[in-house]
Amino acid sequence: MTDAAIGQGMPKAAEEPRSYLDTESFVSWLTTTDHKRIAVLYAITVTFFFLVGSGAMALIRYELTSPQGNILSDEAYNRLFTLHGVVMVWFFLIPSIPAIFGNFLLPLMIGARDVAFPRLNLASWYLNFIGGLFVLYALLAGGVDTGWTFYTPLSTMFANGNVIAAAVGIFITGFSSIATGINFIATVHLLRTEGMTWFRLPLFVWAMYAVSLVFILATPVLAITLVLIMAERLFGLPVFDPANGGDPLLFQHLFWFYSHPAVYIMILPAMGVVSEVITCFARRQVFGYTFMVFSLVAIAIIGFFVWGHHMFVSGMSSYAGVVFSLISFVVAVPSAIKVFNWTATLYRGQISFESPMLYALGFVGLFTVGGLTGLFLAAIPVDVHVHDTYFIIAHFHYIMVGGSVSALYAALHFWWPKVTGKLYPENWARFAAILMFFGFNFTFFPQFLVGYLGMPRRYHVYPPEFQTLQVMSSTGASVLALAYALPIVYLTWTLFNRDWKAPDNPWGATGLEWQTSSPPPKENFRALPAVHSAPYHYHETGEAPDPRAQDEAEQ
Amino acid sequence: MSGFELLPQQASTQAPQTDLLYLFLVFVSAAIVILIVLLMLVFSIRYRRGSAAPRPELRMLTTREFEIGWTAGALFLALFIFGWTGSVRLSMLAAPENAIEIHVQGKQWMWKIQHPNGIREINALHVPVNEPVRLIMTSEDVIHSFFVPAFRIKEDVVPGLYTQTWFKATETGSQHLFCTQFCGTQHSRMIGEIVVMNHDDYARWLREQPQPGDLAAEGASLFKALGCSGCHIGNSAIRAPSLAGIYGRLVHLSDGRTVTMDDAFIRDCILEPRKNVPAGYDPKMPSFKGEVSDGEILRLTAYIRSLKSTGPSG
Numbered sequence: 001m002t003d004a005a006i007g008q009g010m011p012k013a014a015e016e017p018r019s020y021l022d023t024e025s026f027v028s029w030l031t032t033t034d035h036k037r038i039a040v041l042y043a044i045t046v047t048f049f050f051l052v053g054s055g056a057m058a059l060i061r062y063e064l065t066s067p068q069g070n071i072l073s074d075e076a077y078n079r080l081f082t083l084h085g086v087v088m089v090w091f092f093l094i095p096s097i098p099a100i101f102g103n104f105l106l107p108l109m110i111g112a113r114d115v116a117f118p119r120l121n122l123a124s125w126y127l128n129f130i131g132g133l134f135v136l137y138a139l140l141a142g143g144v145d146t147g148w149t150f151y152t153p154l155s156t157m158f159a160n161g162n163v164i165a166a167a168v169g170i171f172i173t174g175f176s177s178i179a180t181g182i183n184f185i186a187t188v189h190l191l192r193t194e195g196m197t198w199f200r201l202p203l204f205v206w207a208m209y210a211v212s213l214v215f216i217l218a219t220p221v222l223a224i225t226l227v228l229i230m231a232e233r234l235f236g237l238p239v240f241d242p243a244n245g246g247d248p249l250l251f252q253h254l255f256w257f258y259s260h261p262a263v264y265i266m267i268l269p270a271m272g273v274v275s276e277v278i279t280c281f282a283r284r285q286v287f288g289y290t291f292m293v294f295s296l297v298a299i300a301i302i303g304f305f306v307w308g309h310h311m312f313v314s315g316m317s318s319y320a321g322v323v324f325s326l327i328s329f330v331v332a333v334p335s336a337i338k339v340f341n342w343t344a345t346l347y348r349g350q351i352s353f354e355s356p357m358l359y360a361l362g363f364v365g366l367f368t369v370g371g372l373t374g375l376f377l378a379a380i381p382v383d384v385h386v387h388d389t390y391f392i393i394a395h396f397h398y399i400m401v402g403g404s405v406s407a408l409y410a411a412l413h414f415w416w417p418k419v420t421g422k423l424y425p426e427n428w429a430r431f432a433a434i435l436m437f438f439g440f441n442f443t444f445f446p447q448f449l450v451g452y453l454g455m456p457r458r459y460h461v462y463p464p465e466f467q468t469l470q471v472m473s474s475t476g477a478s479v480l481a482l483a484y485a486l487p488i489v490y491l492t493w494t495l496f497n498r499d500w501k502a503p504d505n506p507w508g509a510t511g512l513e514w515q516t517s518s519p520p521p522k523e524n525f526r527a528l529p530a531v532h533s534a535p536y537h538y539h540e541t542g543e544a545p546d547p548r549a550q551d552e553a554e555q
Numbered sequence: 556m557s558g559f560e561l562l563p564q565q566a567s568t569q570a571p572q573t574d575l576l577y578l579f580l581v582f583v584s585a586a587i588v589i590l591i592v593l594l595m596l597v598f599s600i601r602y603r604r605g606s607a608a609p610r611p612e613l614r615m616l617t618t619r620e621f622e623i624g625w626t627a628g629a630l631f632l633a634l635f636i637f638g639w640t641g642s643v644r645l646s647m648l649a650a651p652e653n654a655i656e657i658h659v660q661g662k663q664w665m666w667k668i669q670h671p672n673g674i675r676e677i678n679a680l681h682v683p684v685n686e687p688v689r690l691i692m693t694s695e696d697v698i699h700s701f702f703v704p705a706f707r708i709k710e711d712v713v714p715g716l717y718t719q720t721w722f723k724a725t726e727t728g729s730q731h732l733f734c735t736q737f738c739g740t741q742h743s744r745m746i747g748e749i750v751v752m753n754h755d756d757y758a759r760w761l762r763e764q765p766q767p768g769d770l771a772a773e774g775a776s777l778f779k780a781l782g783c784s785g786c787h788i789g790n791s792a793i794r795a796p797s798l799a800g801i802y803g804r805l806v807h808l809s810d811g812r813t814v815t816m817d818d819a820f821i822r823d824c825i826l827e828p829r830k831n832v833p834a835g836y837d838p839k840m841p842s843f844k845g846e847v848s849d850g851e852i853l854r855l856t857a858y859i860r861s862l863k864s865t866g867p868s869g
Contacts, residue, residue: 074742074743075740151737153697153698154697154737158696242713247715248698282602314711325641329634343594343598344621346595346598347602349610350605351604352603352604372584376584378640379637380640381573384709384710388709452562454702454705
C-alpha cells in the first residue's frame with residue numbers, strides 16, 4: 001500500500017489540494033489512518049490529560065502553602081500527587097512531542113506520504129486512549145496511593161487504592177509507545193524520499209529515531225514489572241515480598257531500568273524540536289551536525305546503564321553505586337555537547353526573536369540548569385543528602401517541565417501554522433514565552449533550596465521552617481499556570497477566526513514540511529520532493545548567513 | 556525562622572565534607588550557566604537580524620576543533636568530579652570500630668529504636684556528642700528511609716534486609732529525623748528527633764530511663780516501647796480501639812464472636828491480632844509473636860488491667 005502511494009507521485013491534478021483537515025464526519029476522524037489526523041487526536045487527549053494533571057498539582061501547591069496540612073487529608077494528598085505523576089509521565093510527557101509532533105512531522109520531514117504502518121498508528125492512539133480510561137477510572141473510583149513509582153511492597157501488599165486499574169492503564173498505554181516506536185523506526189528506514197540520506201535527516205527526525213529505540217527497548221521492561229505487581233497484588237505471587245523469599249529491591253531495578261530511559265524519552269524529542277527552531281531563527285546551519293547526531297544516539301544508549309543512580313541509598317551495594325555514579329557522569333557529556341552546539345549555532349547568525357525562538361532559548365537555559373543539577377545527583381555523597389527531597393523534584397522538573405514542556409510550546413508555536421493553517425497573535429505569544437520562563441524559575445528554583453535544607457518530597461505536613469520557600473514556589477506556580485493557559489486560549493481562538501490564515505512557510509524555514517501547503521494536503525505532497533543538500537540550508541556551507549533571508553521571511 | 560539560610564546546620568562529621576562537594580558543584584554549575592547565558596546574550600545582541608556586525612566565513616576545521624575541545628573538557632570535568640565524590644563516598648562508607656550500635660526498626664508510621672543496653676525509644680534517638688553511632692536498620696512492613704538532614708545521612712530501611720549507616724554528631728541539640736521513602740498514608744508524620752547530648756546529660760538520661768518497678772509500670776513502659784501507644788492512644792478510637800477500662804468487658808469481634816476481655820484473650824490479641832479483630836476496625840495491628848516474651852505479656856496485661864476509663868496517659 002505504502003509503496004503504491006510513494007510510486008504514484010502526484011495523484012489527481014487539482015489546483016487547490018484539499019487540506020487533511022477538511023472533510024467529512026466525526027467518524028472519519030475516529031477511523032483515520034492519516035498520520036496528521038492521528039497527531040491531532042493525540043493532541044486532544046494529551047491536552048486533556050495535561051489539564052487533569054495540572055489540576056491535581058494546583059490543589060497540591062495550594063495545600064503546601066500551609067505547613068499543617070489542614071486543607072486536604074493525608075489520603076487525598078497522597079492520591080493527588082500519585083495522580084499528578086502517573087498522568088503527567090505516561091499520558092502527557094511521554095506521548096506529547098513524539099505522538100503529536102513526531103506523528104505529524106516525521107513523514108513530512110523525510111518526504112513520505114504517511115508512516116510505514118498507518119493502521120498500527122491509529123491503533124496506538126486507541127491503546128493510549130483506553131489506557132487513559134483505566135487511569136481515569138482509577139482516579140474517579142478513589143485514586144491510587146503509591147506514588148507514580150509504585151514501590152513494592154507498599155504497592156503490592158499495603159496500599160488500598162486502585163493500584164490494579166492504574167497498572168492496567170499504564171500497561172496498555174505502554175503498547176501504544178511500542179507501536180509508535182516501531183512505526184517511526186520503520187518509517188525512517190523505509191520511506192525517506194530521494195536524496196534524503198541518513199546524514200541529511202533533520203535533527204528532529206534523528207531525535208524521533210533515538211527515542212523510538214528507547215520506546216521499544218525499555219517499555220517492555222515496564223510491562224513486565226507491572227505484570228509482576230499485579231500478580232503479587234492479586235494472586236499473592238511472592239516476587240517482591242521478602243517474607244516469602246521475594247526481593248523489594250528487584251522492583252526498583254526493573255522500574256528504573258525503564259524509568260530512567262523514560263526521562264530520555266521526554267527530553268530527546270525536546271532536543272530535536274529546539275535544534276529545528278534555533279537554526280531557523282538564527283538562520284544558521286546547526287553547529288556540528290554530526291556531533292549533534294551522535295550525542296542524541298549516545299544519550300539514548302548510555303541512558304540504559306545509569307538506572308542505579310536512583311538507588312544509591314536503597315540498600316544496593318555501595319560499590320555498584322560507585323559504578324553507576326561513573327556512568328551517570330559520562331552521560332552528562334553528550335548533553336553538554338548539545339548545549340554548546342546550540343549556543344554556537346547563534347554565532348554569526350541573523351537572529352530574530354519570534355515566540356518559538358524565545359521558548360527554545362528558554363529551553364537551553366532551563367535544560368542547562370537541569371542537566372548541571374544532575375551532576376549533584378550523580379555525586380553520591382551529595383545525592384545521599386538530597387535523595388527524595390525537593391532538590392530532586394526541582395531537578396527533574398527543570399528537565400521535564402523547564403525542558404520538555406518549553407520545547408513542546410516551542411513546537412506548538414513553530415508548527416501551529418503548518419498544522420492548522422493559522423497564525424496567532426505574536427505579541428501575546430512572546431509575552432507567554434517570557435512569562436513561562438520566569439514563572440518556571442519562580443516555582444522551581446526555591447525547591448532546590450528547600451530540598452538542600454532537607455525537606456522530603458511527598459510530605460503533606462512539614463516543619464514550619466520550610467514554609468517561606470514553599471509559599472514562594474506556590475506563588476510561582478500560579479504564574480506558571482497562567483503562562484500555560486494563555487497559549488491554549490489564543491491558539492484555540494485563532495481556530496475560529498478567519499483573519500489568521502497562515503502562508504505555507506511563515507518562518508522561511510528549510511525543512512521539507514514547509515514545502516507543502518499549510519495545512520498540508522491529505523497525501524502530504526503533491527509531488528514528493530527530492531533532497532539535494534544537508535538540512536538547515538540557511539546559507540552556503542562555510543559562509544555567513546544571507547541577510548536577504550530576512551526579506552524572504554517577511555514576504 | 557530567623558534569617559534565611561541556604562545550608563542546613565552542620566551537625567555531624569559528614570556534613571562539612573558533603574557541603575564542600577555541594578558548594579564546589581554549585582560553583583562549577585554557576586560558572587557554566589553564566590558562561591552559556593552570557594554567550595547567548597552576546598550573540599543574540601551582536602548577531603540580531605540586520606545588525607551591522609561582520610559575519611565572515613566559519614571554517615569547518617575550526618568547528619571540529621571546538622567540538623573536540625569541549626567534548627574533552629566536559630569529559631575531563633565529569634571524571635574529575637566523579638573521582639573526588641567517589642573517593643569521599645568510599646572513605647565515609649565504613650563506621651568506626653568503636654561505634655555505638657543502635658537498632659532501628661521502621662514500621663507504618665513510626666521509628667522504633669533499641670539501644671545496646673535494652674533501652675527502647677519511639678520516634679526519638681538520644682545519642683552522645685562526638686561519638687560514632689552505627690545504625691542497623693530494618694523494616695517491619697514497607698520501605699522507609701532514615702534521613703537526618705543536619706547529619707547529611709540517609710539510608711533506606713527495607714523489609715527483609717539489614718541496611719546500615721552511621722554518623723558522629725558534632726553539635727548538641729535536637730535534629731529532625733524524617734522518613735523520606737514514601738510509605739503510605741501518614742508518611743509525612745513518620746518523623747522523630749535525634750537528641751544529641753553531652754556526656755554528662757547523656758549519662759543522666761540513661762539513668763532516668765524506666766527502672767524495674769511494679770508490673771503495671773513496667774507494662775506501661777513496654778506499652779510505649781513496643782509501639783502499642785502509637786495506635787491505642789488516649790480515648791481516641793480512630794486507628795485502634797481504646798483500651799481504657801476495657802478489661803473484663805464483653806467485646807464484639809468482626810467475625811461475629813463476642814468474647815470477654817481477659818488475660819487469655821489479651822494474649823491472643825497480641826500474638827494473633829488478625830484472628831481477633833474487634834468489630835468496626837481494619838486488621839492493621841502487626842503480630843508481636845516472637846517479639847514479646849511471656850513475661851512481657853504479663854506486664855502488658857497488668858498495665859491494661861490497671862487502666863481506668865480515662866485511658867492510658869501519654
